[in-house]
Amino acid sequence: MQNWINAFSWLNVRFLLMGLWVTIYISVISVILSFIFGSILGIIRYSKIKYVSQVVGFVIDIIRNIPLLLIIFFTYFGLPNFGLRPETIPAAIIAMTVFESSMIAEIVRSGIQSVSVGQMEGARSTGMSFVQALWHVVLPQAYKNMVPAIISQFVSLIKDTSLATIIVVPEMMQHAQVIYGQNANYILPMFAALAVLYFVVCFTLSIIGNVIGKHLS
Amino acid sequence: MSMIEFHNVQKFYGHFHALHDINLEIDQGETVVLIGPSGSGKSTLVRTVNGLESIQKGKLIVNGHDLSDPKTNLNILRSDVGMVFQHFNLYKNKDVLENIMLAPRIVSHIPEEENKKQALDLLDMVGLRKWAHNMPSQISGGQKQRVAIARTLAMKPKLILYDEPTSALDPEMIDDVLQVIKKVTNESGMTSLIVTHEMGFAKEVANRVIFMDQGRIVEDDDSESFFKQPKTERAQQFLSKIISH
Ligand SMILES: Nc1ncnc2c1ncn2[C@@H]1O[C@H](COP(=O)(O)OP(=O)(O)OP(=O)(O)O)[C@@H](O)[C@H]1O
Ligand SMILES: [Mg+2]
Numbered sequence: 001m002q003n004w005i006n007a008f009s010w011l012n013v014r015f016l017l018m019g020l021w022v023t024i025y026i027s028v029i030s031v032i033l034s035f036i037f038g039s040i041l042g043i044i045r046y047s048k049i050k051y052v053s054q055v056v057g058f059v060i061d062i063i064r065n066i067p068l069l070l071i072i073f074f075t076y077f078g079l080p081n082f083g084l085r086p087e088t089i090p091a092a093i094i095a096m097t098v099f100e101s102s103m104i105a106e107i108v109r110s111g112i113q114s115v116s117v118g119q120m121e122g123a124r125s126t127g128m129s130f131v132q133a134l135w136h137v138v139l140p141q142a143y144k145n146m147v148p149a150i151i152s153q154f155v156s157l158i159k160d161t162s163l164a165t166i167i168v169v170p171e172m173m174q175h176a177q178v179i180y181g182q183n184a185n186y187i188l189p190m191f192a193a194l195a196v197l198y199f200v201v202c203f204t205l206s207i208i209g210n211v212i213g214k215h216l217s
Numbered sequence: 218m219s220m221i222e223f224h225n226v227q228k229f230y231g232h233f234h235a236l237h238d239i240n241l242e243i244d245q246g247e248t249v250v251l252i253g254p255s256g257s258g259k260s261t262l263v264r265t266v267n268g269l270e271s272i273q274k275g276k277l278i279v280n281g282h283d284l285s286d287p288k289t290n291l292n293i294l295r296s297d298v299g300m301v302f303q304h305f306n307l308y309k310n311k312d313v314l315e316n317i318m319l320a321p322r323i324v325s326h327i328p329e330e331e332n333k334k335q336a337l338d339l340l341d342m343v344g345l346r347k348w349a350h351n352m353p354s355q356i357s358g359g360q361k362q363r364v365a366i367a368r369t370l371a372m373k374p375k376l377i378l379y380d381e382p383t384s385a386l387d388p389e390m391i392d393d394v395l396q397v398i399k400k401v402t403n404e405s406g407m408t409s410l411i412v413t414h415e416m417g418f419a420k421e422v423a424n425r426v427i428f429m430d431q432g433r434i435v436e437d438d439d440s441e442s443f444f445k446q447p448k449t450e451r452a453q454q455f456l457s458k459i460i461s462h
Contacts (some may be wrong), residue, residue, distance in 0.1 A: 122306030122365075125267055126320035126372055127296030136319060140310040 009190035012179050016190075020197055026089065027158045027172060027201075030096035034157070035098065035150070039102025043134065045105060046112045056105075063102040069163050071095045076167040092164035092171070100157050107153060111146035112113030112138060144216045151209030155202045162198075172197060219278075220245045220376050220408040221266060226275035228261055228432075235261045237432045239370070243425075245375070248402045248409045250419040250440070253429035259351040259412045262429065263378045266410065267291075268299045271452060280375055296324050299369030303384050306360040307353040307368070314349040317368045325372065333366075339367035343397050361395050370401065373410025377401070379411040391415070398422065416460055417451070420444050428452040 044059045063071070075095040079086060086094060115138050123133035162173035176194050180186040219445040221243040227237035235258050243249055248451040251259050263339045270293040273454045276286040317336040327335070335423055340346040341432055343363035348356055356364070362382055382398065383391040395418045398442050402409045402422055413419055419426065419440075426443040428436040428451075436443065447453045 102406040112354075115237045118304055118306035119308065120303060121269055122302065122308065123320075124291075125269065125295055125298075125302075126368070127292050129292050129318060129323040132323055136323065137310065144310070 003185040004189045006183075007186040008011050008193070009181070012186075015175050015179060015206065016172065016193060016197075019170060019172035020201075022089065022170050023158070023161050023172040024201065026096065026161050026164065026169070027154075029093050030100060030161075031154050033093070034100035035099040037101040039108050041101060041105035042108025042112070043139075046109045047130070047193060060102040060105050063099060066097070066099075068099045068160055069166065071099050072163055072167060088164070088167050088169040091167060092161065092169045096157060096161065099160075100153065101106070103153050104150065107146055107149045108142070111142040111149070114145055115141045131196050144213075147209060147216065148214040151206060151213075155205055155207075158202050158205065161193060218242065218245045220247070220280060222276070222278040224276040224278075226265070226272050226277050227460060228258075228265060228270065229273050230285040233362055235432050236265070236272070237434055241427070241436060241437070243408060243410065245408055246406050247424050248422055249411070249425045249427060250423035250430065251410060251412045252414070252416075252419065252455070253426045253435075258432040260330055260380050261432075263300075263410060263412055265379050266376075266378055267295050267300055269300075280357055293326070296372055297375045299372060299374035301362070301365055301377065301379045301382045301413050303381040305358070305365045305385075307351075307365055312350050312352050313345065313356070313364050314352070317366060317371045321371050331415070335371060336367070340364075340423055342370075342400075343367050344393075347364075357390060359385045360394050362386065362390075362394045366394075366397055366401065374407065376408040376410070379409065379413070381414065383413065385416060390445070414459060416444075416456070428455065430455075 027104065031061055041056055041060060045053050045060065047053060064115040072092065073198055075086065075098070076088065076091040079091070112134075119137050123137045124130070128136070161171055165174040165177065168174060173194065176190040180190045219242050221241065223239045223241040226236060226239040236417075239262065250261065253259050261270055265272050265277060265284070268284055268289075272285060275285065279294060280297050282289050284294070298385075307313075308319065309312060312407075314336055318332050321332045321335065322329070331412060337346060337349065340349055343366060345356075345360055345363055345367070348360060348364075353364070354359055366382075379398065383394050386394065395415060398411070399422055401407070406445070410421070423440040426433055426436075426438055426440050428443070428447065428449070430451050436447055436449050438448065443452075444456075447456055
């Protein structure tokens with residue numbers, strides 16, 4: 001019991017919360033960026049633009065089938081070979097964005113494909129351009145269908161930020177390791193704290209997702 | 218003046234030869250009914266007219282636009298060529314009024330006031346004004362199709378294509394829709410190309426009947442002669458089968 005009380009000294013709690021802050025910071029930025037890039041890539045892949053869509057599709061398939069951990073390594077240890085030397089937090093954001101964008105792109109593409117072709121044809125037959133038909137008719141329906149898949153992808157994203165601990169990003173998981181690295185008795189309390197904090201953050205996001213989903217339908 | 222001209226048009230889906238050497242000229246103001254057995258290529262033919270399907274060979278000219286030329290701007294063509302689909306294809310994310318107002322707003326850039334007035338007038342015409350603020354999911358199939366017709370008319374098309382507009386409807390809804398189509402074709406002087414299995418309606422509305430089979434135009438005649446006695450055996454068989462049902 002004393003271990004648990006000591007584990008949650010003010011200093012440790014503050015340190016853990018600083019980590020939480022970094023986790024949220026990385027997550028929010030990566031969510032926003034990967035939503036934007038993922039949507040663009042998904043639409044390009046759906047649009048069947050000669051060569052472009054095939055190249056985009058090929059790259060997406062590669063990224064989706066590489067472990068995120070490896071992408072984090074590439075960004076942090078590989079990019080310097082190309083003259084880029086990102087700090088740990090930007091490196092984590094870049095890696096998360098690259099990986100999650102390709103996941104979101106696939107969700108967006110299949111979301112668009114789930115809208116019946118009749119919607120596109122109905123719109124095009126009135127003289128709307130492809131982009132107008134997408135924007136006014138197809139995408140609003142597609143995104144409505146996609147909300148659950150996108151939210152669950154972002155929940156994974158938040159949890160996956162813990163992988164960034166491998167390049168010593170000062171996020172929550174890494175801070176917990178620092179704390180129990182000083183005293184092995186703190187291992188269990190820290191794991192418990194991590195579980196609770198990740199749960200709270202992810203569950204909050206799920207609830208927000210449900211509210212958005214209800215609002216759209 | 219001709220509205221549609223097919224010159225030796227060939228259409229393939231991959232290796233499948235869907236339209237064989239189509240030659241057809243439809244004049245402005247004509248109401249042409251296109252009939253034929255399932256899979257004969259009626260939808261395919263109609264969909265080539267507004268470029269929803271591409272053609273592989275031959276020349277196709279619609280309202281002065283050459284569809285065999287890849288540089289032709291299909292959006293401009295389509296703003297003058299309406300299409301009514303078997304499954305209505307109303308925009309599920311927009312209410313009835315918005316379904317009608319969207320294309321005039323973003324394609325023809327009609328002032329909002331005028332657009333709204335036109336949409337409400339069209340809803341009056343099809344008898345659905347009080348449904349203006351319902352979503353498509355809240356109205357019946359027959360009502361959906363009448364909205365779809367109003368949506369097409371809102372673009373003031375010179376030509377309307379109908380692809381089995383009543384095939385997806387419950388029997389008791391069919392008449393309302395046919396009534397509206399008759400009104401539109403009679404009053405407007407518009408050109409219409411109609412695929413339908415409703416022979417009574419076809420007889421009433423058509424000036425001219427085209428019978429297709431296996432991707433070919435087998436018969437092309439004025440409505441009266443066709444329904445009195447088709448020239449080809451194939452069309453006779455088809456007619457007797459469909460009328461006895
Ligand atoms: N997208 C497609 N890809 C491949 N084959 C197609 C495609 N669309 C139609 N076909 C084929 O082309 C032929 C003509 O089809 P089409 O839909 O034009 O016939 P239809 O006369 O409209 O028939 P129905 O009365 O059943 O609507 C059919 O054999 C059909 O299987
Ligand atoms: Mg058909």
